[in-house]
Amino acid sequence: GAGVSQSPSNKVTEKGKDVELRCDPISGHTALYWYRQSLGQGLEFLIYFQGNSAPDKSGLPSDRFSAERTGGSVSTLTIQRTQQEDSAVYLCASSPNRGTEAFFGQGTRLTVV
């Protein structure tokens, strides 16, 4: 596609359930980022993938959060045993090798009830 695609756009889940959020980056982009944004707040870094290098997981808030990137393209962010404080918009971005700016998807709004 022309831009970064995220699905679903909205997700409501019950506390304790697992959720998977998907990000389809711009074709050919080697860098992929996941951020979390709570209402009215800035972007909180979660995880960063760069090509075949080991991902930078330093932003993951707990071991309930994990992410993978298969074949250097699509990425899935998994949250296990969701809690109400996990409610936020999860944004994915990608950037090209030797490129500059990152391009963002429209995000997944996660609500844990």
Place this chain on the structure above:
Amino acid sequence: GQNIDQPTEMTATEGAIVQINCTYQTSGFNGLFWYQQHAGEAPTFLSYNVLDGLEEKGRFSSFLSRSKGYSYLLLKELQMKDSASYLCAVRDRGGSQGNLIFGKGTKLSVKP
């Protein structure tokens, strides 16, 4: 650690000029970015500085001083549609890629 500071909120008048400051302390530096984010939307790229000095792009300009760990975004001839959050971000290490760390954003309100 990584620290990026910018004012939480600013207010300006339509037609005026506003300067949004950003200071940073990061483990490495490979470029500073400004993004615009309207409420409920994804951030969109505005400007990029990697060398000291001023980059101008239409009504928007961005300045960088690496020695001072300081940048600003200058918006001229403000329009109502410029009401948005402005996010400062630093790419924190060298090479062609690096992690992108964001500040908390500055919410700008433009009033008639």
